[in-house]
Amino acid sequence: MKSIAKKGGPARQSAGDRTFTIVNCIIMTLVTLVIVYPLWYVLVASLTDPVIVNSGKLLLYPESFYTQGYARAFAYAPLWTGYRNTLVYTVTGSAIALICTIPAGYALSRMDLPGRRGIMFLFTFTMFFNGGIIPLYLVVQNLHIYDSIWAVVLPVAVSAYNLIVCRSFFESGIPVEMLEAAKIDGCDDFTFFFRFVIPLSSTIIAVMCLFYATSLWNMFFNPLMFLSGKEKMPLQVVLRDLVLTNQATTITSSAEEIAMRQKLAEQLKYCIVVLAAAPLLIVYPFLQKYFAQGVMLGAVKG
C-alpha cells in the first residue's frame, strides 16, 4: 500500500511540503464548501421566511423556522401527480432496462458468441452517432406509443455505455473455468446464466439500477416531447413549469404582479427543488462504492 510511503512523510516533511499540505487543505476545504453550500442554501431557504430569503442574505441555518412552504408544496396537486409519475417511470423503466441490459451484457461477454464483435460494434456506434430527436419522435409515433409510459421508458431502455460496463463486469467476474466445469456437468447457457451468473451479479445489478434510475428520475426532455397530457408529466417537468412560469411573468406582467407572484412562487420552488433532489442525494452515498466500480468498468476500452 502506498500509505506506507506517505506515512513515513510527516516526520521528515520539508518546509515546502508543509506549505503544500496547508495550501492543499485550504483548496480542498474551499472545493467542499463550493459544492455543499448551494445545496445547503436551497435546503435552508426552503425552511426560511421568504422575506428573509428574498433579501439575498447569506443563510447558514433557518433563522425563523418557516414550514408554510412545505405545507403549500404538499397541498400543490401537480407535485403529487408528478411524484407518482416519476416513481412509476423510474421503477418500470429501470426494470425494463435491467432485463435488456444484464442478459445482453452477459451474452456479449462470452468469447464464444458468434458475431460478438459485430454486434458490439453496432451498440458502440450508437454512442457516437444517432438519428437525433426528430427521427426518434417519428419512430415513437409510428410505434403508436406516443403519449404513453412506453414512450418515456423504452427509448432509454439500453444505453451502450451501461452495456459496456456490464460486459466488462462479466468478462472479469465470471471465470471461464466455471463455465467449462458447468458445461461438463451438462449445464446449458440458460441454466448457467440464471443459476450461477445472476447470483454473482449483485454488484453490477446495483450499479445498473443506480445508473438507470438516476437518469430516469432526472429525465425531463423525453417526457416533454413524447407525452402530451399534463397529468402524465413527471416531477422534473412540474418543476420546470414552476421555474418557467416565473420567468414568463418577469417578462410580461406589471411590476406589482411580478412581486406578488414571485414571492408566492419562490418558496414553493425551493421546497419542490428539495423534494425533487432529496431521494437521489440520500441514496447515492450508500451506493457509491458500487458506482465508482461501475465507472471504472466502463473505462475499460469499449
Place this chain on the structure above:
Amino acid sequence: MESGKQRKWTLGKVLRSWQLYVLLLPALVWLLLFAYYPMYGLLIAFKDFKGKMGIMGSPWADPIFKHFEAFFSTSIAVNAIWNTVSISLLTLVVGFPVPVVFALLLNQIQNSRIRRSVQTISYAPYFLSTVVIVSIISMLFSANGLVNGLITATGSKEIFFTSLPEWFRPLYIGSSVWQTMGFNAIIYIAALVGISPEYYEAAIVDGATRFQRIMRIDLPLIMPTVILMLILNVGNIMNVGYEKAFLMQNSMNTTVSELISTYVYKVGLQQAQYSFATAVGLFNSVVNFILLLIVNLVSKRFSDISIF
C-alpha cells in the same frame, strides 16, 4: 482480443449458441427499434416529408440538399454553429483539467476518512437533474438572490445574471464544472490508487518534494487515462446537451444561448418542419462524427491510444 480460432463461425456454432441470442434479444430489439430505425428516419433530411405518406412515400427533396442549403441561408445558422462550438470548446478548456487537478490534490490528503468524505461530497451534484441545476442557478443568481445580495452588500449595483447574454456562458460552464467535477474525477482517482508505492518510496529517498512527486510520478502515470478521456470529450464537441441550454434560454439571451440542438427542437417539434430540422440535426451529427474520427486518428498516431 479474440484469437483466430473463434473468428471462424459455422452454422452449427450459431445454432448451439441460440440461448445466448435469446439473452441478447431484448437489447437487439431495442437496438433495431430505437437506435437504427431512427437512423433510417434520417432519410427525411433529403425528402419533403409528409406525415401521411410515410418516410418511403414522401417525395425526394429537389435539389437533394435543399434543406441543408435552406439552413445555411438562414441568419441563425452561423450563429447557432458558432454558439455550439464555442460553448463546448470553452466547457472543455475550462472543465477538462479541473477533475484531473482535483484528483491529484485529493490523492495528497493523507487522512483516508477525510479523503473519502470529500470524494463522496464531490459526487453529489452529479445526481441532480438539469432542471434542478438550472433552478438553483436561477435562485442563487436572481435579482434578489444570494449572489446579488452579496454584491449589493459591498455597495455595488446588482447584476441581472440570468438575462444578460454575457453571463450565459459563465453560468452554463460554471455549473457544468460544478456538477461533473467529482464524478469525472473517479476515473483519475482510481488510476492514482493503482500506482505502485515503490515509485513514491524511491522518490522520497531521492528527496523529491510532494509537488515533484505529483508532477513526475502521478501525472505521467495517469496520462493515458487523461488522453483517453480527452478523445472522448473532443469527439463529443458538437453534442452539446440541448436540455440545459433550452432551460437556461430566455428571450433576452438567445443571441448566445441558441445552439444547433435547441434550434432543431424549436423548428422541428414546435413548428413541425420535420425534414428541415432533421437536416440540421444530421449536419450536426456528421460534423461531430468526423471530428471524433480525426481526434481518434491523431491520438492513435501520436500516443497509441484510441477508442477504435
